[in-house]
Amino acid sequence: MSLYYVILQQLINGLILGSFYSLVALGYSMVYGIIKLLNFAHGDLYMVGAFVGFGTLGLLGGILGVGWLGIAAALLISMLAVGLLGMLVHRAAYQPLLNRRAPRMSLMITAVGVSFTLFNTVMVMTNGEYETVNTSLGYSGISLGPVNVTYTQIVMVVATALLMLALHWFIKRTMYGKAMRAIALDPDACRLMGINVTKTIGLTFFVGSSLAAAAGVMAGVYYGSIQFFMGFIIGLKAFTAAVIGGIGSIPGAMLGGLILGLLETAGTQLPFIGSAWKDVFTFGILILLLVFKPTGILGKSEIERM
Amino acid sequence: MSILEVNKLTLRFGGLTAVNDLSFRLEEHAIMSLIGPNGAGKTSAFNCLTGFYKATVGEILFLGRSIAAEKPHRITKMGIARTFQNVRLFKDMTVLENVMSGMHTRSSAGILAAILRPPGQIAEEKRIRQVSRECLDFVGIEDKADRLARNLAYGDQRRVEWARALATQPKLLLLDEPAAGLNQDEKNQLVELIQKIRNTLGITVLLIEHDMGLVMKVSEKIVVIDYGEKIAEGTAEAVKNNPRVIEAYLGKEDES
């Protein structure tokens, strides 16, 4: 009975964690798909998202309350703000290098610089302290046998699923989505066809960053505390998730996030791993995967032509 | 004796067959050409021979040893050197430094030698420079040794690539479209150079080329491929009059 309980409880925990990973991994994968850049700063956008959400909740809490309505408003405002921040980062830091076709290494180093700038800004503003996110959600929920699933957990999984569906629709059905996919294949040809490549890349940053912000706000609400350093580890994890699913692939990022979330929560229950070694376990998976199956589960293998 | 023997070489990229069941032999000290229309699979075959692509099926024997599974750098060390279709120099290094790269497999200084600089290492460095200068001299651009590779005229950049390939002291030299982008004068010099490489250095030469005039002038044997398959083989004269070759290059009569 207790083993069954543990497994089910961990399954739910893994699913929630996996949803956060998926949302962050999506932005990672989208940006990588379109400009082949590993945006190291992506995890920090998630962190900024959490803080913007926290700040908004503080400001609007008096009017809308700190329940679902307030949180929904915080989520939307944070997504918008961080989306714009992502666009700003692209315009100010990455586009100048893309314009002069700088080496990949320069782009990566710039990304490290952006990450450093973002998290240190937040560190200075918060004095490096933890902030507690107070909400009125509580722990009520429904019981599945001995396991309790809170409404919060259900809403988060549903919200994640909705965001992903919206993204799927956006990429597959709209002109912008089609332009993004075309640029991923051949940016020069797109330029010739009259597609505004820079603008489309900016839009990709907007979408990816706002998804990260959504994950940040939800993680803040779910775990109840946020800190400037929270983006670093999740950035690494989200990258791992993106690679598990196949980097550049949108469904891959979703799937990879869920798999990683489940693996990780399973890992903490295993003897010798536990929570102290949890991150080592994840990076171990990442390294093994990159060495043995770098294309991931849903990624296409590329033949390098000379 | 055959220096190179290719047996039933096949290379597929997913559904696309770039090279199909290709077999030929190359005799030592010969000058041979591999020709065919655009996209016939010549460069793909070249990349198999030099280890950049792994053949899907088939066998490649160099001096009787199988090299189909070897890595590019191992193949170079065994004695096959190559040039690239679109010149690939180390652009931000000097011409001499470019050629010195060819001496890598013919020298041995390791980490400790680099740090401690024993007499052996100093002598080796001297030898590397000297041989590299000789190679530059051989292709006729010794005077440009200290210039940056990127600042050279296109024709001279090609020469740097040849010098670099010669510096690996190969037994077999593979030239990937050596005449591309050269003017008539330079092409004539190229014919002389290829013959000089074979006659004075005793190096076997295999080239891929589009320029039929040059191919006919320089090759002793020609292998023609189309859609990855060999369609003819023989002397320039025999190949020139082969109806399948004419068809491959000009298309079938009823098509035109």
Next chain:
Amino acid sequence: MRSHLRIPERFSGTKGRIVSLAVIIILIILLPLVANNYVKEVITNAFFYMILALGLNIVIGYAGLVDLGYAAFFAVGAYTTGILTKAGLNFWLTIPIAVIFSLIAGVVIGGPTLRLRSDYLAIVTLGFGEITRITARNLKITGGASGLVGIRKPSLFGYPLTHSSDFYYLFFILVVLAAIVAFRLHNSRLGRAWQYIREDEDAAAAMGIDPVRTKLYAYMLGAVFGGVAGSFFAVKMTAVSPETFAFTQSAMILMAVILGGMGKLAGAILGAMVLVLFPEVFRTIGQSRQLVFGIVLIIIMIFRPQGLWPERRN
């Protein structure tokens, strides 16, 4: 700022360069006679970062490989020496052992990953850096989260090294040695092989250069620089803590290399000096120092990817 950096251009001849180098060395040697402990500490710290920057420069500058977990090698050296001296071994004997462990770490990290594309390499090195830190935090032998304390300071020919001047000179000698080794490596068969691979890996392979092995050598040598620096760090600080080796540390060393200009020996030295002196001179920025570095990193990459030091090309 710019006009200051132009000054060295006037000494463009070899003779001028030797003279200016000699003057700098004499000034460095004489400085402890007049400087107070604070100044000596700061400069010793700068020397320390110079060694790390010279090591990382081999990986990033010479071989063109990204490494975002360089602090891991530094950690290996520091912990090896810390643990062994606490177990009673003579400090100087721990250095070769630290070198061996750093080499092993270099092979373990580089071996499986150097075949990967450059951006994957970046993230894997970042992951390895974190694994090293977390491992140090969780193991008993490394002292867990609080790390190792009470590491004995070493002595040299019976003379105990305890004063700040002792470490000042010790680290200066190390910088000189590191610079000589880096210079010689750069101007060697191996150094050229790194450059060929950085410029065009396929062409280098066609010239008979084994890309994987050559890159691995860069990793191993970079690791040794980091490891040796770590060993000396452990006895100078007499303590080692896992948080010293967090990502920010790797990013700082990277910053030093980028500031000076990747691949340039003098650049790595200058970069490390600016990195250490800047926050000391502008003490008021305090906490936001890393924020400034982040912005500077972006600005350099956009406007001056070759680093602050002016390019000297013939």
